[in-house]
Amino acid sequence: MTDGTTILDHMMKLNKHFQDLEGFGTLFDLDFKIGIIFASLFDADGSFIMNYHMNKVVVKNVSELTNMLVEAESTLKNSKVVALVTEKASQSSKNKNKKRSKKGKKGKSIRVKKG
Structure with missing residues (x-):
């Protein structure tokens, strides 16, 4: 199956x-x-294939399977995909939290390691 081709x-x-x-x-x-049909589909159709096998769906012919795939395709197109994107903390900000200096009684800096 090529990109942009409908089921x-x-x-x-x-x-x-x-x-x-x-x-x-x-x-x-x-x-x-x-x-052969399942092998030719995109990875995005993997959930359909998994449900087909798990529910032990029985089809009488290829036309019936085609109708099921077309219905699944339209359902996937109509559903919205939500992605969670997070920003990785930089290494320098991690080092700032680990090493802090405190002043001793006589004003000298003493390194205190957290953790």
Whole structure:
């Protein structure tokens, strides 16, 4: 599957390849076709594939799987993705907190190490 291609276009292309090969006399089991389809999808579709296997979904043909994938694609497009971005503390700010100096009784600096 290429970037920017919809699931529907991709599935139509794969279905045509299956039909062309079956026209030459090669027969494919439905489970084999599903395996090929899942292998051709992006990693982003991994949650769909995992749910498919965990829920032991049974489909009668590739068209039914296509409808499920199209529905999942539209659901993913409509959902908003929230990312948490944090800034890494700089090394110099960590060193400032570790080493502090305190003044002794006679005004001399004494290093005190925290931690």
